[in-house]
Amino acid sequence: xxxxxxxxxxxxWLHTLVEATANLAFALSGLLAGMRKxxxxxxxxxxxxxxxxxxxxxxxxxxxxxxFFWVAHPxxxxxxIALGVGAILFVRSSHFELTERAIQWPDALGLGLFxxxxxxxxxxxxxxxxxxxxxxxxxxxxxxxxxxVVCNDIPTALRDRRPYAVCAFVGGWMYVLADHLAxxxxxxxxxxxxxxxGTRVVALWRGYELPAGYTAGSxx
Amino acid sequence: xxxxxxxxxxxxWLHTLVEATANLAFALSGLLAGMRKxxxxxxxxxxxxxxxxxxxxxxxxxxxxxxFFWVAHPxxxxxxIALGVGAILFVRSSHFELTERAIQWPDALGLGLFxxxxxxxxxxxxxxxxxxxxxxxxxxxxxxxxxxVVCNDIPTALRDRRPYAVCAFVGGWMYVLADHLAxxxxxxxxxxxxxxxGTRVVALWRGYELPAGYTAGSxx
Amino acid sequence: xxxxxxxxxxxxWLHTLVEATANLAFALSGLLAGMRKxxxxxxxxxxxxxxxxxxxxxxxxxxxxxxFFWVAHPxxxxxxIALGVGAILFVRSSHFELTERAIQWPDALGLGLFxxxxxxxxxxxxxxxxxxxxxxxxxxxxxxxxxxVVCNDIPTALRDRRPYAVCAFVGGWMYVLADHLAxxxxxxxxxxxxxxxGTRVVALWRGYELPAGYTAGSxx
Numbered sequence: 001x002x003x004x005x006x007x008x009x010x011x012x013w014l015h016t017l018v019e020a021t022a023n024l025a026f027a028l029s030g031l032l033a034g035m036r037k038x039x040x041x042x043x044x045x046x047x048x049x050x051x052x053x054x055x056x057x058x059x060x061x062x063x064x065x066x067x068f069f070w071v072a073h074p075x076x077x078x079x080x081i082a083l084g085v086g087a088i089l090f091v092r093s094s095h096f097e098l099t100e101r102a103i104q105w106p107d108a109l110g111l112g113l114f115x116x117x118x119x120x121x122x123x124x125x126x127x128x129x130x131x132x133x134x135x136x137x138x139x140x141x142x143x144x145x146x147x148x149v150v151c152n153d154i155p156t157a158l159r160d161r162r163p164y165a166v167c168a169f170v171g172g173w174m175y176v177l178a179d180h181l182a183x184x185x186x187x188x189x190x191x192x193x194x195x196x197x198g199t200r201v202v203a204l205w206r207g208y209e210l211p212a213g214y215t216a217g218s219x220x
Numbered sequence: 221x222x223x224x225x226x227x228x229x230x231x232x233w234l235h236t237l238v239e240a241t242a243n244l245a246f247a248l249s250g251l252l253a254g255m256r257k258x259x260x261x262x263x264x265x266x267x268x269x270x271x272x273x274x275x276x277x278x279x280x281x282x283x284x285x286x287x288f289f290w291v292a293h294p295x296x297x298x299x300x301i302a303l304g305v306g307a308i309l310f311v312r313s314s315h316f317e318l319t320e321r322a323i324q325w326p327d328a329l330g331l332g333l334f335x336x337x338x339x340x341x342x343x344x345x346x347x348x349x350x351x352x353x354x355x356x357x358x359x360x361x362x363x364x365x366x367x368x369v370v371c372n373d374i375p376t377a378l379r380d381r382r383p384y385a386v387c388a389f390v391g392g393w394m395y396v397l398a399d400h401l402a403x404x405x406x407x408x409x410x411x412x413x414x415x416x417x418g419t420r421v422v423a424l425w426r427g428y429e430l431p432a433g434y435t436a437g438s439x440x
Numbered sequence: 441x442x443x444x445x446x447x448x449x450x451x452x453w454l455h456t457l458v459e460a461t462a463n464l465a466f467a468l469s470g471l472l473a474g475m476r477k478x479x480x481x482x483x484x485x486x487x488x489x490x491x492x493x494x495x496x497x498x499x500x501x502x503x504x505x506x507x508f509f510w511v512a513h514p515x516x517x518x519x520x521i522a523l524g525v526g527a528i529l530f531v532r533s534s535h536f537e538l539t540e541r542a543i544q545w546p547d548a549l550g551l552g553l554f555x556x557x558x559x560x561x562x563x564x565x566x567x568x569x570x571x572x573x574x575x576x577x578x579x580x581x582x583x584x585x586x587x588x589v590v591c592n593d594i595p596t597a598l599r600d601r602r603p604y605a606v607c608a609f610v611g612g613w614m615y616v617l618a619d620h621l622a623x624x625x626x627x628x629x630x631x632x633x634x635x636x637x638g639t640r641v642v643a644l645w646r647g648y649e650l651p652a653g654y655t656a657g658s659x660x
Binding site for chain 1: 482514528590
C-alpha cells in the first residue's frame with residue numbers, strides 16, 4: 001500500500017522534528033567536549049556542528065542525497081552558533097559539571113532518532129538490510145566520532161565499552177523487521193528509535209560492558 | 221544583468237588564479253607542519269596536499285561539484301610533489317625558523333581568496349546565505365583542520381583564539397551583501413577577499429583574541 | 441579494440457576477487473591496531489571497517505561512483521563483524537605477536553591490488569594520468585590513514601620512512617604505461633599490482649628508508 005499524501009506530509013514533518021531533537025542533543029555533547037578542551041569560540045561552534053550534523057551529512061554523502069539537513073533547515077546553524085557563543089560568554093564552569101551527566105539522556109534520545117531515520121532513508125533506496133542498518137549506525141555515531149577525532153581523543157564510542165553503536169545496530173534491525181512486516185514508516189520509526197534509545201538507557205542504568213580487545217603490546 | 225562571455229572568461233581565469241595562490245600558501249603551511257612533525261617525504265607531500273586541496277575538495281563534495289580543482293589543474297599536483305620532495309632534500313632547518321612567521325601573510329591571502337570563492341560557488345547554487353557563507357568558511361579552514369588532525373594535533377584554527385574562521389565568516393557576509401546589491405561577481409569577490417584577509421591581518425597585528433571556553437574539568 | 445563481453449565478465453570478477461583479498465588484508469591490520477589500543481568490540485569492528493573499506497570508499501566518493509564495494513557486496517560486512525567479534529572473544533594475546541609481522545605480506549598484496557584497481561577506475565573516467573595514479577595511491581593508503589587517525593596516532597604511512605605510498609605511486613604509473621601501450625586491462629592490472637607489491641616487498645626486505653623532514657622545532 002502506498003502511503004497517502006497526508007502520511008507523506010506527516011512523515012516529512014516527523015523527520016524534521018526527529019532530526020532537530022537529535023541534532024540539539026549531539027550539539028550539546030559537542031559544546032561540552034569543546035569547553036573541556038578549552039577550545040576558543042570558533043572551535044566550540046565547529047565541534048558542536050560536527051557532533052550535530054556530522055553523522056547525517058556523512059550518511060547523505062554516502063547515499064548521494066541532497067540537500068543536507070543543515071542546508072534545508074539553515075535556521076539550525078544560527079541556533080548552534082547562538083548556543084556556542086552564548087555558552088562561551090555567559091556560562092560558568094559549575095553549570096557544566098551538572099550537564100555532563102544530564103546530557104546522557106538527550107544523547108540517548110538522539111541515538112535512537114538518528115538510527116531510525118538513517119535506516120529508513122537507506123531502505124528507501126533499496127539498499128541491502130545490513131547496509132541500511134549500518135547507515136543508521138553511522139548517522140547515530142559518526143558525529144560523536146568526528147567530535148572526538150577533532151578534539152584529539154580516541155572516540156569514546158570505540159573504546160569506553162558502554163554499548164552505544166550496538167544499541168543503534170539493534171534498533172536498526174528492528175526497523176528492518178518492521179519494514180519486512182509492512183508496518184507503516186511512522187510505526188517502524190517509532191519501534192527502531194524506542195529500541196535503540198531503550199537499550200542504551202538500560203545499558204547505562206545497569207552498567208553493562210562490552211568485551212574489549214588487548215594484546216601483549218597494549219597500552220599499560 | 222547577465223555577465224557577458226568576456227566577463228565569464230575573466231571570472232573563470234580569476235578563479236583559477238585565486239585558487240592557485242591560496243593553494244600555494246596553504247601547501248606551505250602543510251610543508252612546515254609536516255617537517256616539524258618529522259614526517260617522511262610521503263608524509264610531507266600528503267600533509268601539503270591536504271592543507272592545499274582539503275578545503276576546496278570538501279566544499280566540492282558537499283556542493284556535489286566536479287571536477288575538483290586538482291583534477292582540472294593536475295599540474296598543481298606536480299608542483300606540490302616537487303615542493304615537498306625538494307624541501308626534504310635541500311632545505312636546512314634554519315630557513316624554516318624564518319618562514320614560520322613569514323607564512324602568516326600568504327596564509328591570510330589564501331584565507332581571503334578561499335572564503336570568497338567558496339561563498340560565490342555556493343551562492344551560484346542558490347543556497348541560503350548562511351550556508352553559502354559557511355561553505356566559504358569551510359573552504360578556507362578545512363584544509364588546515366585536516367592538516368592538524370593528520371598531524372595528531374587539536375586544529376590550531378579551533379583553539380588558538382586568534383580570529384581566523386571568524387574573518388572568513390565576516391568576509392563571506394560581505395560577498396552576500398555585495399551580491400544582494402547586484403555588484404559584479406568580480407567586485408564581490410574582491411570585497412569579500414579583502415575583508416577576510418584585512419580583518420585577519422589586523423587581528424594578527426593587534427593581537428586580538430577570541431574568548432575561550434573552559435569548565436572545571438578542563439586541561440590544566 | 442573493444443573488450444568482448446567475456447572479457448568484461450572476467451574483469452568484473454577479477455575486480456571483485458582483488459578487492460576482497462585487499463579488504464581482508466587491511467581489515468586484519470585494523471584488527472591489530474584496534475586490539476593494541478584496547479578498543480572495545482565495536483571499536484575493533486569500526487577500525488577494521490575503516491581500514492578495509494576507507495580507501496575504496498574515499499576513491500568512490502571522489503570519483504562519484506556508486507555503489508560502494510561494501511554496498512554491492514554486503515556479505516563482507518558480516519565477515520568483518522564476525523572476524524572482529526571472534527577475535528575479541530576467542531583470541532589470546534600471544535597469537536597477535538605472531539601475526540604482527542605476518543600481516544606485512546597480505547598487506548603488501550592489498551597495497552598492489554588496491555593501487556591497480558584504483559588507477560584503473562580513474563583512467564576509465566578519462567582523468568589525467570597523475571590524478572588516476574593518485575586515486576590508486578588513495579585507494580591503497582587512505583584506509584590505513586583513517587585507521588591511525590581514529591586510533592589517535594600520526595599515520596604510519598606518513599612517518600615511518602618505509603616506502604609504502606611510493607610503491608603505490610610507482611605501481612600506478614605502470615598501469616598508465618601499460619594502458620598507453622594498449623595492453624588489456626587484465627594485463628595492466630597484473631603489472632601494476634605486481635610492481636607495487638614487489639617494490640614494497642623488496643623495500644621491507646632490504647630495509648630501504650625514505651628521507652624525512654625536520655626543523656629546529658621538531659619533536660626531540
